[in-house]
Amino acid sequence: MDKKTRDNLIAKSNDFLKYETDKVITWCSNCGNYGIQNAITRALVLEGFGRRDFMMCFDIGCSGNGSDKVEATTVHGLHGRVISLAAGAAVANQRMKVIAFAGDGATFSEGVNHLVHGVRNDYPMLFVHHNNENYGLTIGQASATTPCGAKMAGAPDGVVIDPINTLEFVLSLKPSFVARSFSGNVDHMTSVFREALKHKGFAYVEVLQACPTYNKTTPDAWYAQRVRYIEDLEGYDKGDIWAARKIVEDMEENIYCGVLYENASKRDFMSVQKSREGIKTELVDEVKHFDVTELMPEWRWVPSAG
Ligand SMILES: Cc1ncc(C[n+]2csc(CCOP(=O)(O)OP(=O)(O)O)c2C)c(N)n1
Ligand code: SF4
Numbered sequence: 001m002d003k004k005t006r007d008n009l010i011a012k013s014n015d016f017l018k019y020e021t022d023k024v025i026t027w028c029s030n031c032g033n034y035g036i037q038n039a040i041t042r043a044l045v046l047e048g049f050g051r052r053d054f055m056m057c058f059d060i061g062c063s064g065n066g067s068d069k070v071e072a073t074t075v076h077g078l079h080g081r082v083i084s085l086a087a088g089a090a091v092a093n094q095r096m097k098v099i100a101f102a103g104d105g106a107t108f109s110e111g112v113n114h115l116v117h118g119v120r121n122d123y124p125m126l127f128v129h130h131n132n133e134n135y136g137l138t139i140g141q142a143s144a145t146t147p148c149g150a151k152m153a154g155a156p157d158g159v160v161i162d163p164i165n166t167l168e169f170v171l172s173l174k175p176s177f178v179a180r181s182f183s184g185n186v187d188h189m190t191s192v193f194r195e196a197l198k199h200k201g202f203a204y205v206e207v208l209q210a211c212p213t214y215n216k217t218t219p220d221a222w223y224a225q226r227v228r229y230i231e232d233l234e235g236y237d238k239g240d241i242w243a244a245r246k247i248v249e250d251m252e253e254n255i256y257c258g259v260l261y262e263n264a265s266k267r268d269f270m271s272v273q274k275s276r277e278g279i280k281t282e283l284v285d286e287v288k289h290f291d292v293t294e295l296m297p298e299w300r301w302v303p304s305a306g
């Protein structure tokens, strides 16, 4: 991208989602969340989304505090529950692109059940996993993705169990789209988000996110030395789930980023609903008041004896 195009894009993005809201910015300096929000904004602008064409759903966490910084349709839900919240919005109105954001705590602990069924059902949404390998908002406890040995709040002698291999886990659920990027590379995140926005079903995008305040084990510099790009891997077939499963085994040396897997033939949740066949309206258009009094027999509460 040349400098002029980039400057124009940044100006347009800043206008699109305003960072300078009247709310106090609570992210620390150099937090990877700034880059993630910048990249998703650019991706939306480049894909031609207007302010009313999408909805952003935020989990609880530093990642979730992104909701304070955007002027768009946003919902900030309960911890670990953002996928179910976003899925409801997505199936109710497919004219609107739904994007959900959650941290590693929310995604792989409090809300791991929602992740499982979100992927399985292929709900039509983009899900961004901010993986900073700790519970940032509650001041740096270990999460299910914290590396073994890392000294964290509540684990001063170091974490004693291995982290979940997140992408191995997601790929085992037969997803339709899996990608990874790195918060230190905004251009790469932007291109990955653009691909994910075009995907119809559940697009899982993991961002390896810098948390300079609490994640001292895998800072930006650690990733910068290890991140590789799938585009540079000759002959890689993103339609081959076994190739994806093989490539994500390595969490230490060659950490591949990009669109790692896409199953273009999987039909998303709404496309397989028999009850919706031939219906042109969205569920949200069909909301109306029904008189149910006839269905409810008259009854009276009778207190139990004694
Ligand atoms: C059900 C529930 N459990 C725990 C909490 C407390 N809590 C709030 S944020 C948070 C950690 C968030 O970590 P993560 O999801 O990784 O997001 P980050 O802050 O790192 O972006 C926890 C444990 C809560 N609010 N609700
Ligand atoms: S604690 Fe970490 S994730 Fe949270 S705002 Fe600070 S740097 Fe970012």
Ligand SMILES: [Mg+2]
Pocket: 061, 103, 104, 105, 130, 131, 132, 133, 134, 135, 136, 143
């Ligand atoms: Mg986290």
